[in-house]
Amino acid sequence: SSELTQDPAVSVALGQTVTITCQGDSLRTYCASWYRQKPGQAPVLVFFGKTNRPSGIPDRFSGSISGNTASLTITGAQAEDEGDYFCHSRDSGGHHVVFGGGTKLTVL
């Protein structure tokens, strides 16, 4: 399969924990990577692999994988975490890049 499925929108109260999910058959073979995009800006990598956060990304961002579902968890969400979150991987054959449709995160 070449599709990654995300919920269109999620909200979280300030300081609470939120999990954004990404589902697809190819995630049984390849880990997802996660990007946050704010209005008018390019996507920024926030988590990749099983345990990796780029330099500058707070440790409140973590990731996990179970079966065909990858999850990005923000523990203690902050106002600056608002944005659109996209997951990315390859299709099951590894030849094509795939993106999830994106999840709009609102911090209340």
Added chain:
Amino acid sequence: QVQLQESGPGLVKPSETLSLTCSVSGDSMGSYYWNWIRQAPGKGLEWIGFIYSRGSTSYNPSLKSRVTISLDMSKSQFSLRLSSVTAADTALYYCAREHLSATGKPGSYFYYYYMDVWGKGTTVTVSS
């Protein structure tokens, strides 16, 4: 610090060919996948295709018949050509560097790809 910069015409006429270049600075182009991605207004990310540093390419099946991606390592650039454009090709076009890595033990590796560097994007409008 690696930087990517897209360049090219911001306006293309219908049926013509869209041409963009991504200039890479701050690192070599070796052992990476160099991607083109676009985002229509208010929409998600759509992968267009990539070229690996050794020259192999892969394209989105929905665009494959119209896309060509090329690489000029001597100039630290890679380019996109999209032919026969229509209004549906109006979008913000990004270039991005993609890595392949792995975790785990021999025989049970788990592979992952990630795009750690993106250009700021360039808007292309298709209109007469």
